[in-house]
Amino acid sequence: MNSHELFHTLHQLSRQLTNSLNEALKPLGLYGSQWSVIFVLQTKGSLTQKELCDYLFVEAPPMTRTIQRLVKQGYVRQVQGKDKREKLIQLTDLALQLYPEWEKTVFETNQTLLKHLPETSQEELFHLQKSWLQQLL
Amino acid sequence: MNSHELFHTLHQLSRQLTNSLNEALKPLGLYGSQWSVIFVLQTKGSLTQKELCDYLFVEAPPMTRTIQRLVKQGYVRQVQGKDKREKLIQLTDLALQLYPEWEKTVFETNQTLLKHLPETSQEELFHLQKSWLQQLL
DNA sequence: CCACTATAGTTACCTAGGTAACTATTTTAT
DNA sequence: ATAAAATAGTTACCTAGGTAACTATAGTGG
Secondary structure: OOHHHHHHHHHHHHHHHHHHHHHHHHHHOOOHHHHHHHHHHHHHOOEEHHHHHHHHOOOHHHHHHHHHHHHHHOOEEEEEOOOOOOEEEEEOHHHHHHHHHHHHHHHHHHHHHHOOOOHHHHHHHHHHHHHHHHHHO | OOHHHHHHHHHHHHHHHHHHHHHHHHHHOOOHHHHHHHHHHHHHOOEEHHHHHHHHOOOHHHHHHHHHHHHHHOOEEEEEOOOOOOEEEEEOHHHHHHHHHHHHHHHHHHHHHHOOOOHHHHHHHHHHHHHHHHHHO
């Protein structure tokens, strides 16, 4: 193996998975980046945009864009914090109501994508990726 | 582990690696997508745009864009094929002359990124990614 | 207190990659 | 032989994510 192949394969894999997720979310009117924000908000509760950026390792400008789309769709609210620079982002009742269906769709898509990868391989892959990523950050 | 984490980690990893590569290529005036095309052309020789797309699993429109930038920089030539719909893409002498430096930069960047990941882990990771990817395609 | 610096978020603009719609050729079927 | 279908590439436009430059607020040192 040479390093080119390793990087190339990882890149391909990431793209294929992203495309599959977006395809699955399309009928729900959501994009992958929106889902990632919704998922974090649902599991961690209200967060500021900065906290969302830090958690998802995304720069502020794309986060602004994603959140503005979510606001427009009525899935998220921006509330000014005590620190007036901050905006607290929280899911709306509409989003909480639709969440179970979204979660189900994403989960089933993930399961389909993982179908032919044995569970031990999934664990191994996750472990390797995570330790590599942590070394890079 | 849940599937969300696996997908999330892979996505992050892919982004970090892409960003590092782009940063390393910046002083050379190249982008990652351009490098991937140059690398394929150098190892496989002249290819049509379609063949490049198939090999890199990229759709035709982004390939057109990347190639047009490479043409503008003088690193690549488009030659009409016997089938007049096709365009054969080939590296110019300028590109062949600069290639060793580009290759060295990319290789060293890759090595730095892989520095703390043991070689057995690299092999394992590559194997897992490749078999998963092949199941998906 | 006030000037300076740091931080949160936005805007503008860049590359990467996707789909849809189009043009120009080539192949196929009648 | 020609009409219809398939294919290669381009154009326009979408999301994802990056940097640089900006605004507005919050802290800090003199």
